Amino acid sequence: MEKKVRKRKKATMADVAAAVGVSKTTVSRYLHGDYEFMSEETRKKIQTVIEEFNYRPNRAAQNLKADRSNCIGFTIADIGNPFSSLLIKGVQAECRKRGCQLLIADADNSLVQEKKNIESFFNEQVDGVIINSVGNNRDYIQEISQSEENKPIVLLDRTYQPIFCDSVVSNNEAVSIEMMQELEKQGWEYIVFLTESVEGISTRATRKETVERFLSDNHKLDGQIIVLGGEKKLDIMAKLAQIISVHPRTCFFANNDEVLRRIISYLYHMQQEIGRDVGVCAFADEKWAKYSGPGITCIEQHPFQMGESAADLLFQRIEKKEKREFIYREIKADICRYDSTHLK
């Protein structure tokens, strides 16, 4: 009698089979849509009982058999960022198509945490991992990409060269050049490219280097790079003021949203009017940029599409076992023009 009371557990496949008066195999086939050789009657009965019991197959058991978890892991450098959110949405869209679950872990810009995230994904036997790296983690990632039962890995947005696994990024170099050309055409004469440390972070480094190269190759357009560190707000403002006073037609170019916000704030307090006294443009989220001041010209990447693309590559690797070359995929970014770079 104690047997009977077994803690109101979930219905199992055996329960369903018993209730229908059929074997587990048949129920299993039903679940997988193998109706071909099944009597209409059996099918309906099974359907009824499943609903009645609110039966759901046990994933753990399925996974155990299949030797696959139907889960992928996604570690994100810093989730508190509209860009990252959209990466997630993209990855998730692709996961839903495949009926795969998504394990997400934020690395909080910490290298140590990123490693822990990845480690924990593998402990969880995910089928693959997407990495939006915090940077400077090349060696570790390369090592696991080879040792770890060759579970597939895809790098997203931030990559490591030369590539050792599939990677999806924006066309940072091309679009940076395009932006610079456009600024030149608009009549700006001095470009100040502002960025946080680019050390070990591919996206930032690529953009910075591209701008640097452009400035040194181009005799009409002059400018400089400023790498923001822990300086005092007032010191930076003084520096910017000095630049503006020497160079008329200065346009500031921010390497990301965060830097853009700071520039806007500095200029506000310096009482410089954007779009008239100075220009501003940025790698930034368009939805946000268009509401700022006169509207800030920005380079809008396509994080959603990047996420989808990365997940797609990952699933290809998971499914087809044949080895193929690593894919390096660039997603085109777009320039969204607003008044902040419209020189009057």
Added chain:
Amino acid sequence: MEKKVRKRKKATMADVAAAVGVSKTTVSRYLHGDYEFMSEETRKKIQTVIEEFNYRPNRAAQNLKADRSNCIGFTIADIGNPFSSLLIKGVQAECRKRGCQLLIADADNSLVQEKKNIESFFNEQVDGVIINSVGNNRDYIQEISQSEENKPIVLLDRTYQPIFCDSVVSNNEAVSIEMMQELEKQGWEYIVFLTESVEGISTRATRKETVERFLSDNHKLDGQIIVLGGEKKLDIMAKLAQIISVHPRTCFFANNDEVLRRIISYLYHMQQEIGRDVGVCAFADEKWAKYSGPGITCIEQHPFQMGESAADLLFQRIEKKEKREFIYREIKADICRYDSTHLK
């Protein structure tokens, strides 16, 4: 001979046991730290072999036995939002403490998607679910919270009254009142509270109603509520301009970040200087608000802490099976003062 080539599979517990020359039981005990009755020698050997094989216990198998997935699900109304990101960080912090994985699904502000998310979590046999609801989903959530093998559910930030499961929210009412009192003390005379539709969304509705009540109870402070819908930008600006012209010392109060951005943009184009001509304050992210214009006074909630708290409640339910009253926990929000409400 074909047996031997079995696809380079992962090492299993049996492999480890065989290599050490011991039984699976012993290895299992080792994994669980049951060293008490184990010879030092055996322990070391096992340790060596595990490292050598890079062995990791198979989660699916463990879960199958334990009848628990060590996963919780978290569905988020809209992940593209700094507030949501911090909720995630909080939930995740708590998950890490417990060695539990986090399944995240974005609902993209869609009621249908939210239901799918939850459904899919249960298919995955998560141990519990945290819901940051898109709103208007009371009936569905209440139903599953009772039917679904009484797997615990916690509502986060947005809740439904009367409560039918644990809930964690900000002290929206109290802090709204505090903000209003402060605006009054600062000398503002007319308050315009701007919000998107509050229909079915507890947080927004609570704040709106609180402000409304405050305005009608208070004879010194006057004001109005504006619910933003699909109006034209120019129409809204005209309306705001009209209000400002009639009421000196008007302060705008935005119900969230998004609304705040719009207000700032409108005022910019209306050439109204924030902090002098008009006041602005908002329920918004402080990191962002302080960079806007003169710095925007904002009500900073504590999403990280809220996330932690929600996860904590969930784990309590998962672990202790005893039923207890549902907990409704309010996390205090803080007012961060900047120049936008400093009347000169």
Added chain:
DNA sequence: CTGTTAGCGCCTTCAA
């Protein structure tokens, strides 16, 4: 058209 059966990798009771 349907059932039997032998595991998947791990945990746990019982026995030694």
Added chain:
DNA sequence: TTGAAGGCGCTAACAG
């Protein structure tokens, strides 16, 4: 201090 064995829920090959 260690091992043997049954079973968690499901799948798939094989046998009717």
